[in-house]
Amino acid sequence: xxxxxxxxxxxxxxxxxxxxxxxxxxxxxYETEQQAQQAQNAAQRxxxxxxxxxxxxxxxxxxxxxxxxxxxxQLRQAQSExxxxxxxxxxxxxxxxxxxxLRDVDELRDRMNREENxxxxxxxxxxxxxxxxxxxxxxxxxxxxxxxxxxxEGTRAERELNQLKEEFRQQTAGRFDERxxxxxxxxRRLAExxxxxxxxxxxxxxxxxxxxx
Numbered sequence: 001x002x003x004x005x006x007x008x009x010x011x012x013x014x015x016x017x018x019x020x021x022x023x024x025x026x027x028x029x030y031e032t033e034q035q036a037q038q039a040q041n042a043a044q045r046x047x048x049x050x051x052x053x054x055x056x057x058x059x060x061x062x063x064x065x066x067x068x069x070x071x072x073x074q075l076r077q078a079q080s081e082x083x084x085x086x087x088x089x090x091x092x093x094x095x096x097x098x099x100x101x102l103r104d105v106d107e108l109r110d111r112m113n114r115e116e117n118x119x120x121x122x123x124x125x126x127x128x129x130x131x132x133x134x135x136x137x138x139x140x141x142x143x144x145x146x147x148x149x150x151x152x153e154g155t156r157a158e159r160e161l162n163q164l165k166e167e168f169r170q171q172t173a174g175r176f177d178e179r180x181x182x183x184x185x186x187x188r189r190l191a192e193x194x195x196x197x198x199x200x201x202x203x204x205x206x207x208x209x210x211x212x213x
Contacts, residue, residue, distance in 0.1 A: 046117060047172045050124075053108050054168060058161035060101055061135070065154045068094055072147035088145060095142035098154070102135050124168045131160040 071090050078084045109128055112121040134157035141150035 050112060051165065051169055054161060054165040057101065057105060058158060058165055061154060061158040061161055064094060064098055065151060065158055068147055068151045068154060072151060075147065091142055091145050095139055098135065098139040098142055102139055105132050105135060124164060127164050131157050131164065134160060
């Protein structure tokens, strides 16, 4: 009777240990899921903001190109000196806007180069560096009132910004799909570890035949 009582007490202790372990593993799994989800949400928000910024830059460059083209056409048709002077003043305003767009590109490059963004956005930032040179050259051409060169560089910049926007959107979507798969794998591994450790802690009485001494 004493042996049976001792075995029952031991069984209860083992069951308590198993229950505590299961609770701890559940808590660890939940915390892992929460941390991964928070990191993913933060990255998603940042990538979405960068994507929206690329869309805005492409739209603004398209608008500038249209207005440069209009001024170029009007310059060809201008008859008087007064008309030409007014069109030159318009080119100066366009150059100021192109310069402002250049500053915004630099701001976006700095954002993409932040520590938390650098690993995910290095390729896109390199592409933006090349586009920045197009925008700079367009601004310089406007400063020198060389409308044809300004339009050529601006058109290349617009095309590259649209291409970069689309590539960034696709890469971002693919990266989040991959991260979701990794998160699911982490949860599955935690569940397998919990089951394995739980099996090792099962009471000896449950695994020992009743007639054994």
